[in-house]
Amino acid sequence: MPERDPDDLDTLRAASDILDIDALLTDAERGVRDRVRAFVDAEIRPHIADWFDRAVFPAELAPALGRLGVLGMTIDGYGCPGGTAVEYGLAALELEAGDSGLRTFASVQGSLAMGTIDRCGSEEHKAEWLPRLSRGEAIACFALTEPTAGSDPASMKTFARRDGGDWVIDGAKRWIGLAAIAQVAVVWAQTDDGVRGFLVPTDAAGLGIRVLEPKGSMRASIQCELAFDGVRVPDAARLPFAQGLRAPFAALADARYGIAWGAVGAARDSFEAALRWSLAREQFGRKIAGFQLTQRKLVDMAVEVQKGALVALHLGRSKDAGTLRPEQISLGKLDNVRGAIAVAREARTVLGGDGVLLENSPIRHAANLESVRTYEGTDEVHTLVLGQHLTGIAAFR
Numbered sequence: 001m002p003e004r005d006p007d008d009l010d011t012l013r014a015a016s017d018i019l020d021i022d023a024l025l026t027d028a029e030r031g032v033r034d035r036v037r038a039f040v041d042a043e044i045r046p047h048i049a050d051w052f053d054r055a056v057f058p059a060e061l062a063p064a065l066g067r068l069g070v071l072g073m074t075i076d077g078y079g080c081p082g083g084t085a086v087e088y089g090l091a092a093l094e095l096e097a098g099d100s101g102l103r104t105f106a107s108v109q110g111s112l113a114m115g116t117i118d119r120c121g122s123e124e125h126k127a128e129w130l131p132r133l134s135r136g137e138a139i140a141c142f143a144l145t146e147p148t149a150g151s152d153p154a155s156m157k158t159f160a161r162r163d164g165g166d167w168v169i170d171g172a173k174r175w176i177g178l179a180a181i182a183q184v185a186v187v188w189a190q191t192d193d194g195v196r197g198f199l200v201p202t203d204a205a206g207l208g209i210r211v212l213e214p215k216g217s218m219r220a221s222i223q224c225e226l227a228f229d230g231v232r233v234p235d236a237a238r239l240p241f242a243q244g245l246r247a248p249f250a251a252l253a254d255a256r257y258g259i260a261w262g263a264v265g266a267a268r269d270s271f272e273a274a275l276r277w278s279l280a281r282e283q284f285g286r287k288i289a290g291f292q293l294t295q296r297k298l299v300d301m302a303v304e305v306q307k308g309a310l311v312a313l314h315l316g317r318s319k320d321a322g323t324l325r326p327e328q329i330s331l332g333k334l335d336n337v338r339g340a341i342a343v344a345r346e347a348r349t350v351l352g353g354d355g356v357l358l359e360n361s362p363i364r365h366a367a368n369l370e371s372v373r374t375y376e377g378t379d380e381v382h383t384l385v386l387g388q389h390l391t392g393i394a395a396f397r
Contacts, residue, residue, distance in 0.1 A: 003279075004275075004279055004289075005279070006275075006276040006277075006279035006280040007276075009272070009276070012272065012275060012276065013272070016268075016271070016272070016275070016302050016305070017306070018302060018303075018306055019306050019310065021306065021309050021310065021313065024313060025086075025090075025313075028087070029084075029086055029087055029090055032083065032087045032090055032091060033090040033091070033093075033094060035068065036068060036070065036090070036091045036094040036095060037094045037097075039064070039068050039094075040094050040095060040097060040098035040102075043061065043064065044095075044098035044099060044102060045098060048098060048099045048220060048361075048364070049358040049359055049364070051099075051101075051219075051220040052099070052101075052219045052220045052358060052364055053219075053358055055213060055214065055215065055219040055220070056220065057101060057105075057181070057220055057221050057222045058220075059139070059181050061102075061136075062105070062109075062136035062137075062139060063135065063136040063137060064136070065102075065105070065106060065136050066134060066135040066136030066137065067135075067136075069081040069083070070088075070091045070095065070106050070110065071106060071109050071110045071114070071133060071134050071135075071136055072109070072110045072114035072115070072118070072130060072133060072134045073087065073088040073091060073106075073110055074087075074088050075110075075114060075115070075118050075130065075134070077126075077130075078118075078126050078127065078130035078131050078134070079130065079131035079134050079135065080114070080118075080130060080131075080134045081134070084316075084320050085257070085316045085319035085320045086313065086316035086317065086319075086320060088110075088258065088261075088316075089257070089258065089260075089261035089312055089313075089315075089316045090261070091106070092106065092107070092258040092259075092261040092262040092265070093261045093262060093264050093265035093268070093309075093312070094265055095262065095265065096261075096262035096263065096264075096265035096266050097265035097266065097268055097269040098265075098269075099220050099364070099368065100218060100221070100262065100266060100365070100368035100369065100371070100372055101218055101219075101220040101221030101368070102220070103258070103262040103265070104177055104218070104221050105177075105178065105221070106258075107255050107258045107259070107262075108140075108141060108142055108177040108178050108255075109133060109136075109139060109140055109178070110133075111251060111254040111255045111257075111258055112142035112186070112251045112252075112254075112255050113133065113140035113141060113142050113184075113186050114129075114130060114133050114134070114140065115250075115251050115254050116142065116186050116197065116239070116242070116247065116248070116250075116251045117129055117130060117133075117140075117186070117199070117239070118130065119241065119242075119247065119250060119251075120197055120239040120240070120241040120242035120247050121199070121239050121240070121241070122236075122239075122240050124236070125199060125239065129184060129199070138183045138184070139178055139181050139182045139183060140178070140182050140183070140184050140185070140186065141176050141177060141178040141179040141182040141184075141185045141186070141202075141224075142176070142177070142185075142186045142248075142251065143173040143176045143179070143185045143186065143187045143188065143200075143226055144156075144173070144188045144248050144252075145173060145174055145175050145176065146158060146171070146172060146173055146174055147172055147174045147225075150174075150175075151377070151378055151380070151381050152396075153188070153245060153248065154245060156171075156188065156189070156190055156195070157171050157172075157190070158170070158171025158172065158173065158187070158188070158189040158190065158228060159171055159189055159190045159191070160189035160190070160191050160196060160198065161191070161192070162191075162192070163232070165234060165235055166232050166233065166234055166235065167191075167198065167232070167233050167234075167235065167237070167238065168230055168231065168232050169187065169189055169198065169200070169228045169230075169231040169232075169233070170228050170229060170230060170231075171189065171228050172225065172226065172227050172228065173187070173225070173226040173228075174212075174225045174226075175212070175223050175224075175225075175375065176223065176224045176225070176226055177221065177222060177223055177224075178222055178224075179202065179209050179222070179223075179224035179226055180209050180211050180222050180224050181222060182202050183201065183202055183203075184199055184200065184201055184202065185199070185200045185201075185202055185207075185226070186198075186199060186239075187199075187200045187228075188248050193243070194243055194244050195243070195244055195245055195247075195248075196238060196239070196242060196243060197238070197239035197242035197247055197248070198233055198237050198238055198239065199233075199237045199239065200231060200233055200237065201233075204231050204232070204233065205231070205232070206228065206229040206230045206231040206232070207226065207227070207228060207229075207231050208226070208227040208229070209224050209225075209226055209227075210224060210225045210227075211223070211224050212224060212225055216367060217367045217368055217370050217371040218367075218368050218371045219367075252376055252377070253326060253329055255376045256329045256330070256332075256333040256376045256377060257315060257316075257319060257324070257329050257332070257333075259333050259336075259337065259372060259376055260308075260311065260312050260315055260329065260332030260333050260336045260337075261312045261315075261316070261336075262372070263308065263333075263336040263337045263339070263340040263369065263372060264305060264308040264309050264312055264336055264340065266340050266344060266365040266368065266369055266372075267301070267304060267305050267308060267336075267339060267340035267343040267344065267365075268305050268309075269361050269365060270301070270340075270343050270344040270347035270348075270361060270362040270365045270366075271298070271301040271302060271305050271343055271347055273347055273351065273360055273361050273362055274297070274298065274301065274346070274347035274350035274351060274362065275289075275298055277350055277351050277354075277360075278294050278298065278350055281352075288350070294350060297346050297349070297350055298350075300346065301343045301346055301347060304339045304340075304342065304343050305343065307339070308335075308336040308339050308340065311331070311332050311335065311336060312332060312336065315328060315329065315332045326385065327385055327386055327389040330377070330382040330385040330386055331382075331386060333376065333377060333382055334379060334382040334383065334386070337369060337372050337373045337379075338373065338379065340365070340369050340372075341366060341369045341370070341373065344362045344363075344365040344366035344369060345362075345366050347362035348360075348362040348363050348366060384396055
């Protein structure tokens with residue numbers, strides 16, 4: 001067998017697909033993957049180190065992502081792509097291979113906000129927002145998490161009270177992605193009739209938005225704190241089919257599904273950086289890829305990436321078949337992110353001192369994944385979801 005060429009990425013990827021997972025995809029699925037991969041290679045990779053270093057989110061990419069067809073990707077009608085769950089998963093993988101912040105944008109916009117509007121909104125809501133959001137001409141955020149209600153959304157304090165034909169919202173939200181550049185927020189609040197959802201313009205009187213910074217993770221992304229001080233919206237802003245926590249939990253399930261795929265992208269990109277480096281770097285008179293300890297690291301990383309991809313693909317096939325269960329999503333989100341962090345950290349060691357430079361992706365992926373493992377359900381939350389499934393005993397309280 002000839003020695004691998006570090007510059008022949010196609011051959012390296014073929015060799016790294018030890019289980020031939022590519023053969024499990026349809027031509028249409030490979031087409032989506034290749035289209036998104038080409039976009040990431042052309043539009044993201046040349047700039048991402050600078051964006052991360054300067055803590056800049058490239059909002060100007062939103063229309064391009066709309067044209068790429070990755071916003072609201074699985075929604076039918078209203079100008080949305082109407083793709084499959086597997087196609088969306090492959091897109092999420094390739095976007096996060098570029099950076100977690102870019103996959104997060106597609107997730108917040110497409111799964112959390114657009115998915116909620118599609119499931120819970122009126123026809124007027126859908127017609128007004130879904131076409132523009134799908135094209136990236138408008139941006140939306142999803143305001144559920146609060147300063148004192150992260151893993152326990154049932155304890156949210158934000159309250160919406162009826163005042164004639166209007167609703168008046170008071171409270172606070174925290175770690176809300178995209179809020180500072182969004183035109184509309186999907187806001188969840190307690191009411192006298194349980195939790196309800198509202199579409200709130202981000203320029204509404206009484207709504208304050210503060211960007212949370214500086215951050216050591218997800219720097220090419222935007223997270224915010226929202227303060228509601230007597231924010232008044234008409235009853236027409238209420239999502240008519242959103243009552244109770246089932247509605248936001250459905251959106252979170254879709255986002256967690258995307259994370260299970262996206263984490264594989266961050267892991268794969270980290271692994272490929274380490275593999276290519278090891279085939280080019282020489283120490284002690286030989287390429288470091290020829291040392292046993294390096295090969296063990298590469299093998300461990302490749303196995304983790306392959307396992308994660310199989311889990312994600314199985315989740316996607318189940319979702320398209322309508323059989324995907326919450327505990328399965330928790331398993332995928334928990335283990336794929338946990339595995340991706342291990343891969344990114346190990347890949348950094350292969351690169352040695354140069355591994356801390358942002359021109360090399362593993363250190364950036366490792367930092368980003370610390371956020372990914374926390375949002376849309378911490379490791380602990382997903383562990384308890386799985387624990388309840390195994391034992392029948394809820395250990396949350």
